Amino acid sequence: MDFEVYRPGELTGADRAAWTALQQQARAAGAPQLANPFLSPEFALAVGRCRGGVRMAVIREDGAPAAFLPFQRSPLGVGRAIGLGVSDAQGMVHRPGFLWDAQELLAGCGLSVLEFDHLVADQKPFDGGLSGRHPSPVIDVDQGFPAYLERLRAQSPKFTRTTLAKERKLGRDVGPVRYVHDERDPAALRTLMGWKSAQYRRTGRSDRFAHPWIVRLVRQLFHTRTDSFAGLLSVLYAGEQPIAAHFGLRSESVLACWFPAYDPEFAKYSPGLVLHLRMAEAAAAASTAYLDLGRGEKDYKDSLKTRELLVSEGWVMRPHPVALGHRARRAPVRALRNAVVARPELFEPADRLLKRVGRIRSGR
Structure with a gap:
């Protein structure tokens, strides 16, 4: 893959326009999920003004942009989808039919792992690391x-x-x-x-x-x-x-x-x-x-x-100690949360407990 990784202030106006054009064409191209505003350059740039470690990978074909992946990177090479925890749509914005090698992408971005919690549909190169799919009405x-x-x-x-x-x-x-x-x-x-x-x-x-x-x-x-x-x-x-x-x-x-x-x-x-x-x-x-x-x-x-x-959660990893440690720390938390949310006999008592704590915290 021919790609470059930019800091937010380094993204050119031409690349930003190309990113926007891919989103504008997504619905007609049969990929309406890529038109979500959480996948826009404006959202990525705004996160970059509020958080450190924001990067944008631009993948080119014959010199022209074919795909864009915004992410956040820690000093140890742990990658997170842009705005993880607050963004409701994550993934690669790309031209129709474009495929990429996830391992090559991680290596080029200097990442050992890349985590998602709202990965949009049809991001097939990332499918191997997904641990769950969830409805988004x-x-x-x-x-x-x-x-x-x-x-x-x-x-x-x-x-x-x-x-x-x-x-x-x-x-x-x-x-x-x-x-x-x-x-x-x-x-x-x-x-x-x-x-x-x-x-x-x-x-x-x-x-x-x-x-x-x-x-x-x-x-x-x-x-x-x-x-x-x-x-x-x-x-x-x-x-x-x-x-x-x-x-x-x-x-x-x-x-x-x-x-x-x-x-x-x-x-x-x-x-x-x-x-x-x-x-x-x-x-x-x-x-x-x-x-x-x-x-x-x-x-x-x-x-x-x-x-x-449907949106998915999980991570794509390279064989690296940092990636293994990150998954070992995060996987049990995600599994427990999803188990509680999915089972009414667990969720309802947990929800009542949270509301009781909320009443105490609010002085009610």
């Missing part, structure tokens, strides 16, 4: 919002009827319901992060916004806007009061859902569900193909989805 809106709503009524009539009724009741009780698909007020972003932090603490989960680099990343992406990419803040208002909000990333054809939250004072109106329906309506009007709700078992995702994609 999506909402298809390429046929328009009325078609999606009709499908939703057919598959979940009570859910749809109840959610729409709660939206009307919210308008009567609190104030006229107003939705802003692309809210540019930074104060609204701060409100969303405050709600999400409180939700993490309340449910006993690790608070992502307690990590300064994630806060910086979200703020950077909020201010990143190109023709093919943007950080998108969507807000549901009742009267002049924000009730629910979501921050995600959009490409030309995919809206990647990321951080949804709502004011728990208005929980009885299911504002998060109302927000997602409004997001789907606005995304359809913007000619978006689908909303990717992200990996993870949630009742609201099951109710809203039209189908599921």
Whole structure:
């Protein structure tokens, strides 16, 4: 393979344009998963401004870029997918039909191991190291919002009827319901992060916004806007009061859902569900193909989805002591977590315990 590895500031404008062009062509080429905004140069560059060790491998054919792989590298040569832990789509962005040798790629990047937790489909050279595949529900809106709503009524009539009724009741009780698909007020972003932090603490989960680099990343992406990419803040208002909000990333054809939250004072109106329906309506009007709700078992995702994609986790390795040590440390943690999530008899007691811890932590 003819390839070079760059630091974020070294990527040329021509290479960045070629990367974007591959994403724009992905849907027509039968690889819509490569159009996900988490696979964009904008996301990789934003992570590079917030985290060390970010690199971008550019693979060329006859001097022209054929594939791009962003990753993070430790001083010991341990590689992680870009934004591992917060990114919902990972992998190589490449031209149709392109194949690569995973071992050669690792060697050229100076890596002994490369770890993924949301590897998108059809990355065959990486398949040998995968340890599990997981559903990532999506909402298809390429046929328009009325078609999606009709499908939703057919598959979940009570859910749809109840959610729409709660939206009307919210308008009567609190104030006229107003939705802003692309809210540019930074104060609204701060409100969303405050709600999400409180939700993490309340449910006993690790608070992502307690990590300064994630806060910086979200703020950077909020201010990143190109023709093919943007950080998108969507807000549901009742009267002049924000009730629910979501921050995600959009490409030309995919809206990647990321951080949804709502004011728990208005929980009885299911504002998060109302927000997602409004997001789907606005995304359809913007000619978006689908909303990717992200990996993870949630009742609201099951109710809203039209189908599921698959994302994978695991690692590709070279025979190296560092790689073996990394896998020995990480594999048991991943296996335990996946076993708990997959088995209701384990997940439900663990979830109750986390919520109990969250109530104690919140002083409730």
